[in-house]
Amino acid sequence: xxxxxxxxxxxxxxxxxxxxxxxxxxxxxxxxxxxxxxxxxxxxxxxxxxxxxxxxxxxxxxxxxxxxxxxxxxxxxxxxxxxxxxxxxxxxxxxxxxxxxxxxxxxxxxxxxxxxxxxxxxxxxxxxxxxxxxxxxxxxxxxxxxxxxxxxxxxxxxxxxxxxxxxxxxxxxxxxxxxxxxxxxxxxxxxxxxxxxxxxxxxxxxxxxxxxxxxxxxxxxxxxxxxxxxxxxxxxxxxxxxxxxxxxxxxxxxxxxxxxx
Numbered sequence: 001x002x003x004x005x006x007x008x009x010x011x012x013x014x015x016x017x018x019x020x021x022x023x024x025x026x027x028x029x030x031x032x033x034x035x036x037x038x039x040x041x042x043x044x045x046x047x048x049x050x051x052x053x054x055x056x057x058x059x060x061x062x063x064x065x066x067x068x069x070x071x072x073x074x075x076x077x078x079x080x081x082x083x084x085x086x087x088x089x090x091x092x093x094x095x096x097x098x099x100x101x102x103x104x105x106x107x108x109x110x111x112x113x114x115x116x117x118x119x120x121x122x123x124x125x126x127x128x129x130x131x132x133x134x135x136x137x138x139x140x141x142x143x144x145x146x147x148x149x150x151x152x153x154x155x156x157x158x159x160x161x162x163x164x165x166x167x168x169x170x171x172x173x174x175x176x177x178x179x180x181x182x183x184x185x186x187x188x189x190x191x192x193x194x195x196x197x198x199x200x201x202x203x204x205x206x207x208x209x210x211x212x213x214x215x216x217x218x219x220x221x222x223x224x225x226x227x228x229x230x231x232x233x234x235x236x237x238x239x240x241x242x243x244x245x246x247x248x249x250x251x252x253x254x255x256x257x258x259x260x261x
Contacts, residue, residue: 004077005226024227027075029216030055030082033186035075036218037210037237042181044173044205046166048189051130052088054169055080056178068131068172075223076232081176083131083169087139088162089189091124094139095158099151107194109155115201115248117153119143121258122161131169134260142258159195163202164255170203180205186215191240200243202251209241 002008002025013019027035030045030053039045044056055072062071062081074080096106125137141157174180183205189195196209226232 004075004223005230005232007227022224022228024220024223025075027219027223028072031072031075031080032216032219032223034080034219035222036213036215036220037184037186038234039074039184041078042179043184044170044178044180044182045184045186046170046190046199046203048088048162048166048185048187048195050088050090052085052162052166052169052187053082054166054173055082056173056180058176058178060177062176062178064172064176066172067133068169069176075219081173081178083172085165085169086127086130087124087165089187090126091122091139091158091162092189092192092195094126095122095155099155101155103189103192106155106158107192109152110159110194111156111197113150113152113156115156115160115198116250116254117143117157117160118148118150119145119254120148120153120157121254122154122157123255123258124158124161124165129165131165131172132260140258143254156198159198160202160251161255162189163195163199164252167202167252170205183207185209188212193241196241196243197246198251200246201248204245204247206245207243208239209243211238211240213237 008023011021039057041057047053058079061079069081072080121142123140126139128135128137
């Protein structure tokens, strides 16, 4: 086991590389992203890619008896309690395809509807789900009435359902004693203005959306420099958006009411 700045060794001469290149300790993708973002205790990263992750940086390890939150080490000497969902940006892909729009158009439709989507709820388990552990689940649309079933409400309900699944993950991480002082929203879907705005209505902590970047690769660069020099480099992460907090309890209340017992 190596510390975050320890060297795993040095390369030997080959046709592809010279001898003497320092090899760092390595890290998983989420730990690398946390390092690239400069995440510290109090930060929770919400990553919306094809799948979704919610992870925090803590000074102490966690042991979740329910199995919802997995306990990892981060790449800075701290710990990384994490939950993963199978359905994140792919939920938006499905909704956009159904409505015949691109992601920008989906966002425009969603922002034209009221929070709570007039009672329309998307339970977004299109490919089963990992958190909660329901591998055979399928997605379900609840609350369809003549009034609620509009393109705008369906677009918003898809975004709300995806984010509610991640908010449930945040609850699971918080149940391990994590205090969320700031949420860092990353991943391709986070750049959609509607996703960021609705996230500020779903989550109950301040949100920052960093500018798009290869944060796992940046974390690898931090680790390489740290192993090479013995000093951890730090730089400011540019923030693209700070949506104003606008928590709307109705969104999560409706979603929770449809959760299986």
